[in-house]
Every structure is written in structure tokens, then in C-alpha cells.
Amino acid sequence: xxxxxxxxxxxxRILYNHHHPNPKSITHLTRRSLLLSxxxxxxxxxxxxxxxxxxxxxxxxxxxxxxxxxSLCPTYFRPLSSADSKPTLCPDxxxxxxxxxxxxxxxVPLTVSNFxxxxxxxxxxxxxxxxxxxxxFFLAGHQGDKPGDVRRPTGLARNTETVDSKAxxxxxxxxxxxxxxxxxxxxxxxxxxxxxYRNVEFLITSGPGPCPDLDYKNIVFGSVLEGLDVVTAIxxxxxxxxxxxxxxxxxxxxxxxxxxxMNARALWNKPLKTVYIxxxxxxxxxxxx
Numbered sequence: 001x002x003x004x005x006x007x008x009x010x011x012x013r014i015l016y017n018h019h020h021p022n023p024k025s026i027t028h029l030t031r032r033s034l035l036l037s038x039x040x041x042x043x044x045x046x047x048x049x050x051x052x053x054x055x056x057x058x059x060x061x062x063x064x065x066x067x068x069x070x071s072l073c074p075t076y077f078r079p080l081s082s083a084d085s086k087p088t089l090c091p092d093x094x095x096x097x098x099x100x101x102x103x104x105x106x107x108v109p110l111t112v113s114n115f116x117x118x119x120x121x122x123x124x125x126x127x128x129x130x131x132x133x134x135x136x137f138f139l140a141g142h143q144g145d146k147p148g149d150v151r152r153p154t155g156l157a158r159n160t161e162t163v164d165s166k167a168x169x170x171x172x173x174x175x176x177x178x179x180x181x182x183x184x185x186x187x188x189x190x191x192x193x194x195x196x197y198r199n200v201e202f203l204i205t206s207g208p209g210p211c212p213d214l215d216y217k218n219i220v221f222g223s224v225l226e227g228l229d230v231v232t233a234i235x236x237x238x239x240x241x242x243x244x245x246x247x248x249x250x251x252x253x254x255x256x257x258x259x260x261x262m263n264a265r266a267l268w269n270k271p272l273k274t275v276y277i278x279x280x281x282x283x284x285x286x287x288x289x
């Protein structure tokens with residue numbers, strides 16, 4: 001009885017070619033895929049210089065410290081005579097306290113230098129907090145010829161930082177920030193037109209939140225290191241604010257070009273109590289004079 005052995009057939013050729021393509025086609029596809037993928041990978045990768053192009057954050061290192069003492073006067077300032085250049089300091093004033101301000105001399109050296117000069121020369125001494133915006137900030141350092149105004153400063157450098165975009169990088173993000181007042185500045189027009197005009201009006205944010213309306217319009221150049229409770233006490237002083245009907249009438253009069261509307265608006269947000277800078281000068285890093 002005979003047996004026959006049959007060798008099982010191998011896999012069909014078409015399956016072999018499907019799973020194992022021609023080596024030449026592998027080489028061809030790989031080269032093509034490399035050529036096609038190279039530009040795509042270069043496009044997706046960020047340029048190596050993009051990180052270096054971003055500007056460094058502002059340097060808020062405290063280079064100088066100054067102090068300001070604030071007091072409350074129950075009466076308005078009055079000069080002793082018409083020839084007096086400064087008002088009589090209130091004899092029955094009530095001290096509110098001292099602010100110690102740290103200045104960012106690396107960030108805006110010209111702004112800091114001028115402000116420090118105004119403090120060391122006592123140019124701010126005896127001048128008023130002339131505007132107060134509840135929940136936002138208060139203004140001081142208004143120039144003019146009235147009692148409580150800052151007299152025209154001399155010897156200050158022209159502040160070219162007011163036209164430098166880098167100087168406006170810091171925002172008014174919290175209470176207790178010191179800023180050179182540009183957008184809200186209300187110095188007398190004839191003073192501003194003087195070729196030797198130097199802006200020395202400043203503001204301090206009082207909180208409780210940020211003041212985004214001030215951002216990129218005013219130069220933050222320092223912060224309150226000690227005495228934030230004094231800022232809170234100043235911010236709590238009531239201010240003059242007309243009724244809504246008067247405000248609407250004022251807006252309409254301003255639209256018509258009536259100059260009296262602007263004069264009336266100048267009285268808005270004035271503190272109903274006299275707050276003034278009773279002393280100022282350099283402070284040591286311990287917070288003392």
C-alpha cells in the first residue's frame with residue numbers, strides 16, 4: 001500500500017507582495033516622505049530667536065526711599081498776605097501718618113530722580129491732596145499759584161521717559177502704587193505751555209482693586225512700603241460729587257462748548273476736608289528719616 005506526501009502550497013504571491021513590498025519602493029517612498037516632511041517640520045518649529053526677542057520684565061528693584069507725612073486740616077489754607085508764596089501751615093492740624101515710598105530707579109531713573117528732588121527740596125511740603133477718586137486713587141502735586149499748589153519747579157531734568165513706551169510697562173494692579181500723573185493731569189494751561197514745564201503731579205492708588213483705566217497712560221515708578229493705612233484713611237475722606245442730573249447737564253453744556261462746564265467739573269472729586277503733605281524728604285532703608 002503506497003502513500004503520497006503532498007507539500008502544502010506556499011502563501012500566494014500577492015499576499016507576499018502586499019506585506020513585503022519591493023525594497024526599491026521603500027527607498028523611494030522614504031526619500032519622498034523626507035523631502036515632503038522637512039519643510040513642514042521647519043515651519044512648525046519656533047524660530048530660535050523668538051525667546052530672545054521678548055523684552056525682559058521691568059526692574060522693580062527699590063533704589064531709593066522717601067517719606068511723606070500727611071495731615072488733616074479743619075480749615076482751608078490761607079496765605080498770610082498777598083505776597084506770600086506759600087500758604088500758612090494749619091496750626092491745628094491732625095497728623096494722619098507717614099508714608100514710606102520705595103522708588104524704582106532702574107526702571108525709570110529720570111522720573112525717580114525728579115520726584116526725589118521734589119521731596120528733598122521740600123517742594124511738596126505744604127501742598128494739597130487736591131483730587132480723590134473713591135475706591136481708585138488720589139492726586140497730589142498740582143502746579144499753580146493758589147494756596148496749596150506746587151510752585152513751578154526749577155532745576156529738574158526734562159523727563160523723556162514720558163514718551164518712552166517701556167516706561168509704561170507696569171500696571172496699576174493693586175493699592176499703594178506710586179505713579180507719575182499724565183492722563184489725569186490738571187495743571188494750569190499757562191503753566192503747561194511754558195517751555196520749562198516739568199510735570200510733578202503724582203497719584204497713589206488706594207484700592208481695594210486695580211485701576212485698569214490708568215494703565216499705559218501713567219508711569220508707575222514706586223510703591224508704598226509703610227503706611228498703607230494712611231492711604232486708606234485719605235481714601236475714606238468724603239468728596240464733592242454733584243447729583244446725576246447736574247452731571248448730565250454738565251455733559252450737555254460741555255458738548256455745546258460752554259467753558260463753564262469745564263470749570264464746574266474741576267470742582268468734582270475735591271476732598272471736603274483739607275489734606276496736605278506736612279513734611280517730606282529722604283528715608284533710610286529702616287523707614288526712618
